[in-house]
Amino acid sequence: xxxxxxxxxxxxxxxxxxKLEAAEGLETVGVVTRVGDGIAWVHGLKSAGYSEVLEIExxxxxVEAFALNLMEDEIGAVLLGSDETVRAGHKVKLKGEVLxxxxxxxxxxxxxxxxxxxxxxxxxxxxxxxxxVEREAIGVMGxxxxxxxxxxxxxxxxxxxxxxxxQRELIIGDRQTGKTAxxxxxxxxxxRQKSGVINVYVAIGQKLSKIAQLVDRLKHEGVMDQTIVxxxxxxxxASMVYLAPYAATAMGEYFRDNGDHxxxxxxxxxxxxxxxxxxxxxxxxxxxxxxYPGDVFYLHxxxxxxxxxxxxxxxxxxxxALPVIETQAGDxxxxxxxxxxxxxxxxxxxxxxxxxxxxxxxxxxxxxxSRVGGxxxxxxxxxVSSHLKLGLSQFxxxxxxVQFGSDLDDATKAQIERGQRLTExxxxxxxxxxxxxxxxxxxxxxxxxxFDDVPVAKIKEAQATLLxxxxxxxxxxMRTLNKGDKPSDETLKTIIKVAKETAKDMKD
Amino acid sequence: MSAGRKLSRRKLAEYVVDExxxxxGDKAIQRAAAYMIETKQKHAVDSLVRDIEEILTDSGTFVxxxxxxxxxxxxxxxxxxxxxxxxxxxxxxxxxxxxxxGVKIEAAGQRLDATLRHxxxxxxxxxxxxxxx
Numbered sequence: 001x002x003x004x005x006x007x008x009x010x011x012x013x014x015x016x017x018x019k020l021e022a023a024e025g026l027e028t029v030g031v032v033t034r035v036g037d038g039i040a041w042v043h044g045l046k047s048a049g050y051s052e053v054l055e056i057e058x059x060x061x062x063v064e065a066f067a068l069n070l071m072e073d074e075i076g077a078v079l080l081g082s083d084e085t086v087r088a089g090h091k092v093k094l095k096g097e098v099l100x101x102x103x104x105x106x107x108x109x110x111x112x113x114x115x116x117x118x119x120x121x122x123x124x125x126x127x128x129x130x131x132x133v134e135r136e137a138i139g140v141m142g143x144x145x146x147x148x149x150x151x152x153x154x155x156x157x158x159x160x161x162x163x164x165x166x167q168r169e170l171i172i173g174d175r176q177t178g179k180t181a182x183x184x185x186x187x188x189x190x191x192r193q194k195s196g197v198i199n200v201y202v203a204i205g206q207k208l209s210k211i212a213q214l215v216d217r218l219k220h221e222g223v224m225d226q227t228i229v230x231x232x233x234x235x236x237x238a239s240m241v242y243l244a245p246y247a248a249t250a251m252g253e254y255f256r257d258n259g260d261h262x263x264x265x266x267x268x269x270x271x272x273x274x275x276x277x278x279x280x281x282x283x284x285x286x287x288x289x290x291x292y293p294g295d296v297f298y299l300h301x302x303x304x305x306x307x308x309x310x311x312x313x314x315x316x317x318x319x320x321a322l323p324v325i326e327t328q329a330g331d332x333x334x335x336x337x338x339x340x341x342x343x344x345x346x347x348x349x350x351x352x353x354x355x356x357x358x359x360x361x362x363x364x365x366x367x368x369x370s371r372v373g374g375x376x377x378x379x380x381x382x383x384v385s386s387h388l389k390l391g392l393s394q395f396x397x398x399x400x401x402v403q404f405g406s407d408l409d410d411a412t413k414a415q416i417e418r419g420q421r422l423t424e425x426x427x428x429x430x431x432x433x434x435x436x437x438x439x440x441x442x443x444x445x446x447x448x449x450x451f452d453d454v455p456v457a458k459i460k461e462a463q464a465t466l467l468x469x470x471x472x473x474x475x476x477x478m479r480t481l482n483k484g485d486k487p488s489d490e491t492l493k494t495i496i497k498v499a500k501e502t503a504k505d506m507k508d
Numbered sequence: 509m510s511a512g513r514k515l516s517r518r519k520l521a522e523y524v525v526d527e528x529x530x531x532x533g534d535k536a537i538q539r540a541a542a543y544m545i546e547t548k549q550k551h552a553v554d555s556l557v558r559d560i561e562e563i564l565t566d567s568g569t570f571v572x573x574x575x576x577x578x579x580x581x582x583x584x585x586x587x588x589x590x591x592x593x594x595x596x597x598x599x600x601x602x603x604x605x606x607x608x609x610g611v612k613i614e615a616a617g618q619r620l621d622a623t624l625r626h627x628x629x630x631x632x633x634x635x636x637x638x639x640x641x
Contacts, residue, residue, distance in 0.1 A: 026618050027620070028617055029617060031554075031558065033555055044558065072516055073516060073517050073559075296602075
């Protein structure tokens with residue numbers, strides 16, 4: 001303000017006053033009749049729309065809320081903040097817009113709340129654009145079938161349950177089975193493979209210590225620059241937890257609509273359903289199964305339908321979704337899990353038993369499926385992994401028979417031997433996603449039986465040696481392989497040759 | 509008006525307004541009050557009054573709260589009635605010097621704040637918003 005001259009100041013003041021005069025007129029106001037548990041009941045405002053923002057005039061400033069229950073006599077509105085300052089009798093105005101959040105590249109590398117306010121102690125975020133929190137999904141003509149790969153860097157997923165850009169793949173499992181670990185590895189892989197995919201991680205009612213740890217890890221791995229973290233903790237009002245995935249999707253849609261590729265990770269939608277149940281019960285909506293309201297299916301279906309692969313006319317961008325659901329004691333037939341399973345294009349099921357057997361990631365080969373990813377699988381990986389899933393499922397079934405100790409024929413024995421090696425191969429340490437060439441070489445070596453004579457305990461070591469040798473001795477071939485095209489016979493022969501040499505060394 | 513299916517508040521308000529128009533206002537208000545007590549809706553009396561005021565505006569009768577720094581003259585009040593589009597204006601007047609000047613009109617879910625105090629406050633608000641942005 002120091003450089004402004006008196007004339008400019010007068011002009012500005014006059015302008016501000018003129019603006020006020022123009023805005024002046026009869027406005028519609030309502031009155032808060034009751035308030036509590038984050039819900040305000042408002043009398044009046046007959047012209048309010050669903051999900052429209054209301055401004056409650058309290059002594060300590062404006063508190064925003066959004067209208068969710070439009071009834072004959074009153075409006076039920078959910079407060080976007082604390083209900084402590086709101087009292088009965090306060091006047092309520094319509095803001096004339098549905099809830100929007102800041103969107104854009106300015107959000108990259110930031111940790112924000114569902115309204116786009118920074119939580120990372122960084123400077124205020126000024127974006128050029130805003131996006132509506134609730135938005136209709138793209139229609140049929142605006143879409144294209146999923147055909148580009150979204151590599152997670154996890155061999156078991158990329159080989160058996162490939163995910164394509166624009167797909168919705170559910171990660172489901174009990175607590176502590178490595179669901180978030182898969183998401184983190186996938187984010188790291190996007191940075192390592194320079195895929196250009198923007199990560200949007202939504203922590204829905206997650207412990208703040210866990211979010212802080214995750215952000216630290218992402219920074220450490222150099223992934224944060226292409227990541228937005230939308231965080232809500234268990235102490236946030238249910239309205240914020242409810243809004244988090246929708247707001248984050250609006251942020252992801254910005255990239256999708258600008259021809260880029262974004263990956264949404266909703267961790268997790270079970271907590272989201274619980275927050276919505278709380279809001280619904282407080283809004284006096286009738287409870288249904290497990291006390292969830294009748295529209296709990298629509299809650300998630302309208303969210304996940306916004307993920308899409310856009311047609312070329314619309315820029316060809318994509319929004320992939322990896323929602324997470326936490327089950328209780330492996331029960332995938334509970335209400336929310338079955339809902340989300342039926343909405344998504346497949347699921348990756350994490351098993352507690354496998355986790356404690358040391359098979360990590362603990363992905364169940366029998367219960368997991370990817371319904372559309374096959375067309376999107378990287379050709380290189382597809383060419384070597386066609387029988388992987390069947391082989392592994394058969395092995396797990398046979399393995400249970402072996403426990404009876406009966407005599408086995410040679411063919412079965414061979415299958416079990418191969419299965420044990422395959423299982424070993426699919427184990428993968430956290431934060432170590434693999435590139436395409438690493439996946440192809442490892443799977444091909446085991447599939448062709450070159451590691452059959454290597455003891456099971458030494459398979460991981462053999463794999464590491466094989467990969468080191470291939471990289472040092474055949475760097476160019478591996479670089480070509482990493483592009484994702486179907487490997488040439490020559491490359492496959494090279495892999496087998498080096499694998500045989502490695503196996504020979506391991507046997508000794 | 510007998511007990512049985514509970515009447516909605518809006519229906520009750522419509523009944524009172526109908527009776528007010530046909531000249532049986534006092535009786536109707538007494539009956540509505542009795543009904544609200546009987547159906548344990550005493551807490552909703554304020555809302556019912558607002559409902560009644562709102563329905564009355566449809567027929568051109570406005571019940572308005574007027575706040576101004578000095579007492580309003582009759583011509584000023586008739587100007588306000590004209591502004592609201594009211595055939596009849598029942599004003600509840602408050603004189604409050606802290607509004608400094610101008611008038612604030614609050615009637616049945618509508619508000620017009622043309623006081624000097626409001627203008628100054630809005631100016632302050634836009635200024636503080638600009639500073640934080």
